[in-house]
Amino acid sequence: xxxxxxxxxVPDTEEIKKMDPAxxxxxxxxxxxxxxxxxxxxxxxxxxxKEAQGGSVTVLSMGPEQAKDALKECISVGADRAVLITDxxxxxxxxxxTSSILAAAIKKLxxxxxxxxxxxxxxGDTGHVGPEIAEHLGLAQVTYAAKIEIKGDIIVVNKEHxxxxxxxxxxxxxxxxxxxxxxxxxxxxxxxKMMANKAKIEVLSAADLPDIDTAKTGLNGSPTRVLKxxxxxxRGSGLRIKEETAGESALKLVQKLVEAKLV
Amino acid sequence: MDLKDYKNVWxxxxxxxxxxxxxxxxxxxxxxxxxxxxxxKLVAVIIGKDLDAAAKTVTAYGADEVILVExxxxxxxxxxxxxxxxxxxxxxxxxxxxxxxxxxxxxxxxPRISCRLKTGCTADCTDLAVNAETxxxxxxxxxxxxxxxxxxxxxxxxxxxxxxxxxxxxxAQPDDSKTASIIREEIRTPAEEIRTKLVDFIKSAEEAGxxxxxxxxxxxGGRGLGKPENFAIIKELADVLGxxxxxxxxxxxxGWISPLRQVGQTGKTVGPKIYFAxxxxxxxxxxxxxxxxxxxxxxxxxxxxxxxDVADFGVVGDLFEVIPVLIEEFKKIxxx
Ligand SMILES: Cc1cc2nc3c(=O)[nH]c(=O)nc-3n(C[C@H](O)[C@H](O)[C@H](O)COP(=O)(O)OP(=O)(O)OC[C@H]3O[C@@H](n4cnc5c(N)ncnc54)[C@H](O)[C@@H]3O)c2cc1C
Ligand SMILES: Nc1ncnc2c1ncn2[C@@H]1O[C@H](COP(=O)(O)O)[C@@H](O)[C@H]1O
Numbered sequence: 337x338x339x340x341x342x343x344x345x346v347p348d349t350e351e352i353k354k355m356d357p358a359x360x361x362x363x364x365x366x367x368x369x370x371x372x373x374x375x376x377x378x379x380x381x382x383x384x385x386k387e388a389q390g391g392s393v394t395v396l397s398m399g400p401e402q403a404k405d406a407l408k409e410c411i412s413v414g415a416d417r418a419v420l421i422t423d424x425x426x427x428x429x430x431x432x433x434t435s436s437i438l439a440a441a442i443k444k445l446x447x448x449x450x451x452x453x454x455x456x457x458x459x460g461d462t463g464h465v466g467p468e469i470a471e472h473l474g475l476a477q478v479t480y481a482a483k484i485e486i487k488g489d490i491i492v493v494n495k496e497h498x499x500x501x502x503x504x505x506x507x508x509x510x511x512x513x514x515x516x517x518x519x520x521x522x523x524x525x526x527x528x529k530m531m532a533n534k535a536k537i538e539v540l541s542a543a544d545l546p547d548i549d550t551a552k553t554g555l556n557g558s559p560t561r562v563l564k565x566x567x568x569x570x571r572g573s574g575l576r577i578k579e580e581t582a583g584e585s586a587l588k589l590v591q592k593l594v595e596a597k598l599v
Numbered sequence: 600m601d602l603k604d605y606k607n608v609w610x611x612x613x614x615x616x617x618x619x620x621x622x623x624x625x626x627x628x629x630x631x632x633x634x635x636x637x638x639x640k641l642v643a644v645i646i647g648k649d650l651d652a653a654a655k656t657v658t659a660y661g662a663d664e665v666i667l668v669e670x671x672x673x674x675x676x677x678x679x680x681x682x683x684x685x686x687x688x689x690x691x692x693x694x695x696x697x698x699x700x701x702x703x704x705x706x707x708x709x710p711r712i713s714c715r716l717k718t719g720c721t722a723d724c725t726d727l728a729v730n731a732e733t734x735x736x737x738x739x740x741x742x743x744x745x746x747x748x749x750x751x752x753x754x755x756x757x758x759x760x761x762x763x764x765x766x767x768x769x770x771a772q773p774d775d776s777k778t779a780s781i782i783r784e785e786i787r788t789p790a791e792e793i794r795t796k797l798v799d800f801i802k803s804a805e806e807a808g809x810x811x812x813x814x815x816x817x818x819x820g821g822r823g824l825g826k827p828e829n830f831a832i833i834k835e836l837a838d839v840l841g842x843x844x845x846x847x848x849x850x851x852x853x854g855w856i857s858p859l860r861q862v863g864q865t866g867k868t869v870g871p872k873i874y875f876a877x878x879x880x881x882x883x884x885x886x887x888x889x890x891x892x893x894x895x896x897x898x899x900x901x902x903x904x905x906x907x908d909v910a911d912f913g914v915v916g917d918l919f920e921v922i923p924v925l926i927e928e929f930k931k932i933x934x935x
Binding site: 347349350373374430431432435455456458459460461462463464465467468470471472476477478479480482492494495496497498499500501502503504505506507510515516517558559560561562563564565566567568569571573574575576577578581582583585586587589590592593594596598599 | 678679702703706715717719720721722741742744745746747748749750751753755794795796798799803810811812851858873884890894895896902907908909912913914920922924925929
């Protein structure tokens with residue numbers, strides 16, 4: 337089974353605490369970059385399938401030069417081949433443009449049986465890129481996978497749902513996006529890290545992707561445009577309840593909820 | 600693409616076993632505002648099987664027009680069939696905008712459709728408005744785990760497509776005397792074009808009861824519960840109030856409760872009348888999933904916990920002492 341995993345390097349949102357009041361943008365200085373968490377789950381799923389039935393795992397990312405670090409991290413936990421797409425013509429692409437570029441690169445890199453993405457990247461939180469890659473490539477998609485099994489050329493997925501899991505079958509090749517509960521990503525060892533550090537990262541630019549019309553990529557070529565950003569509205573804090581005992585506090589809360597006709 | 604050819608606001612109506620889900624009705628109410636701003640019609644689009652009851656419901660909730668696509672192949676949701684139907688409809692009628700609920704289904708379907716139509720899609724919006732000058736929709740959504748809000752436009756392509764969080768807009772009062780024109784479209788998707796097959800549904804016993812995303816009351820527990828057994832008091836409080844159980848990621852990660860119960864940036868988004876956060880610190884990623892709740896009640900023993908910054912009622916105290924009293928009192932109220 338030849339698998340390809342799309343991974344994105346993102347700022348660690350847990351570390352983002354402040355906005356610049358002057359520009360209303362996030363202060364990203366000093367915020368570490370990480371492999372988007374769900375992409376790690378996608379990679380782990382691919383590596384486990386490879387271990388079970390053989391095959392290869394390619395990781396693909398679009399981003400600045402610095403994203404090579406993220407790709408190296410992927411090699412340290414089991415990816416065989418890593419490819420970075422980087423070009424100033426692609427900077428600022430929205431999800432439609434990003435997915436078209438990733439899809440064009442995937443076509444160029446080989447025939448994959450399974451293409452995996454995270455359910456969403458934790459910076460944009462859209463979850464669009466997986467389904468859009470599937471559309472560009474004309475493949476079936478299964479989103480929110482919490483379990484993946486391969487039976488011959490059929491993939492069986494437990495797809496997260498409101499009150500349980502849908503079991504979905506499809507014939508490979510398929511694009512699948514995964515949720516966190518699918519697995520526990522492994523850690524790199526010192527040895528695997530050293531090996532990954534020396535690994536070669538292949539680089540693709542716009543010139544390597546002739547199918548891509550750069551008038552339709554980047555900030556200016558994307559159909560959606562960010563008009564403005566601003567700090568989330570603050571919800572003021574309301575009534576603080578701290579009576580002599582916890583029991584009294586509870587009674588006061590009930591009284592307040594009843595007064596406000598909430599219960 | 601001549602943008603002027605594109606008119607009207609469409610709401611994709613998600614159904615579950617023939618029943619209309621709330622988020623579609625919420626979107627009809629806000630869709631009315633958007634359509635009104637441009638003197639356009641509000642259209643409900645429903646795909647499925649046996650949709651007469653659903654058509655009645657959306658009429659009562661204010662749709663001017665209802666487009667139905669019915670067929671055996673649409674009985675269960677599937678990406679390929681629904682995409683085919685929506686894309687054909689969109690090409691024929693040229694809507695200015697299509698709104699989807701930000702549900703598992705909506706977030707599977709909307710990007711697939713917008714990609715085929717080569718237009719933009721904005722995910723998981725919490726506010727929608729029309730720009731008075733351009734007539735474009737301004738889609739506002741949280742990003743970076745809720746630490747920033749962004750307003751996005753799709754000004755050069757049509758339709759404008761987006762998903763909207765359940766619970767952020769309110770439903771209108773239904774009015775059974777309302778009428779709408781019903782259009783039945785015959786669109787077939789051949790079986791071989793539907794490449795995914797729903798073969799089973801695993802309903803976990805734990806997930807029985809009130810649906811988290813549609814609950815009017817949500818009682819969530821976090822790491823402060825200490826161990827899995829302690830979720831019992833959260834469940835009991837939820838049961839007394841007729842609400843649903845939620846959880847923080849810390850509780851899910853510890854394996855105390857199913858991942859389907861997680862509320863937050865990477866879990867479910869809820870917008871109930873009352874949200875109880877019990878033993879939850881209030882990390883920004885958690886707030887991202889529940890801050891559109893009408894009333895937030897926090898129970899936490901740490902007076903410095905950030906959850907108190909957003910709570911309407913903040914009880915500083917040990918949840919193991921507070922919650923049992925709440926359960927007793929709510930039981931009394933219910934009995935009286
Ligand atoms: C990419 C990313 C995505 C994330 N997505 C989500 C998400 O979707 N949802 C989510 O919830 N989190 C999410 N998180 C995690 C989030 O940052 C927090 O780690 C998490 O919400 C903390 O859960 P908690 O409040 O239960 O635990 P803690 O932060 O440990 O808080 C426990 C609280 O319980 C209180 N407490 C302890 N004992 C008692 C007692 N006896 N009585 C009363 N109070 C008590 C403590 O004072 C404390 O405030 C995400 C993080 C990342 C990086
Ligand atoms: N720039 C990128 N490079 C590689 N993969 C990406 C990129 N952007 C998004 N993806 C993939 O698409 C998924 C969904 O991303 P998003 O639609 O941005 O939320 C991610 O989890 C990744 O698997």
